[in-house]
Amino acid sequence: MARAQFDRNEVLDKAIALFWQHGYSASSMQQVVKATGLQPGSIYLAFGNKEGLFREALERYSQKSLARIRETIDGAPSIGAGICRIFENNIEASLEQNYCSCFLVKTQLELAAENNDLHELAAKQLQGIEALFQSYLEQESDAELGRQRAISIMLHIFGMRVYGYQRDSADRILQGLRAGLPWLPWGP
Numbered sequence: 135m136a137r138a139q140f141d142r143n144e145v146l147d148k149a150i151a152l153f154w155q156h157g158y159s160a161s162s163m164q165q166v167v168k169a170t171g172l173q174p175g176s177i178y179l180a181f182g183n184k185e186g187l188f189r190e191a192l193e194r195y196s197q198k199s200l201a202r203i204r205e206t207i208d209g210a211p212s213i214g215a216g217i218c219r220i221f222e223n224n225i226e227a228s229l230e231q232n233y234c235s236c237f238l239v240k241t242q243l244e245l246a247a248e249n250n251d252l253h254e255l256a257a258k259q260l261q262g263i264e265a266l267f268q269s270y271l272e273q274e275s276d277a278e279l280g281r282q283r284a285i286s287i288m289l290h291i292f293g294m295r296v297y298g299y300q301r302d303s304a305d306r307i308l309q310g311l312r313a314g315l316p317w318l319p320w321g322p
Contacts, residue, residue: 145170149191152239157244162186195237196259214319
C-alpha cells in the first residue's frame with residue numbers, strides 16, 4: 135500500500151486551529167478529517183489516532199511558541215524589553231476578532247479535571263516555556279531571582295490569556311502587568 139503524501143506540518147497547523155477553536159474533547163474525527171483534508175486511514179497511519187494527532191499538535195504549537203519567544207527577546211535591546219514586547223504582542227492578539235487565547239492554556243483548563251496524559255503534556259510544554267524565560271532572566275540575575283521572575287511571568291501570561299477576551303480590556307491588562315511586573319522596563 136502506498137503511503138499518503140502530505141505536508142505533516144501543514145496538517146498539524148490545521149489540527150492546531152481545529153483543536154484550539156473547539157478543544158480536544160469537542161473535536162470529532164469527522165471535524166479532524168474535514169480540517170486536515172486527510173482521510174481517516176491516513177490520520178491513523180500517520181498519527182495513530184486523534185490523541186496522537188493532538189499530542190503532535192501540542193508539541194508543534196509549543197515549539198513555535200518557544201521560537202517566537204526566542205526571536206522576540208533576541209531581537210530586543212534587552213531581555214526585559216523583549217519580555218515586555220511579548221506581553222504587548224499578547225495584548226494585541228487578544229484584540230483580534232478570532233482570538234482563542236493560548237492553545238496550551240486552553241488545553242490545561244479543558245483537561246484539568248481529567249488529569250490525563252494530554253493534560254500532563256500541556257503542563258510539560260508550559261514548563262518548557264517557563265524554563266526558557268528563566269534561562270534568559272538568569273543572564274541578568276541570580277538563579278533564584280530568575281526562577282521567581284519566570285514563574286511570575288507565567289502567572290501573568292495565564293491570567294491575561296484567560297482574562298484577555300474582553301475587547302476593551304487592553305489598557306486595563308497593560309496597567310495590571312505594569313503593576314504586577316514593576317521590574318520590567320515598560321515603555322511610556
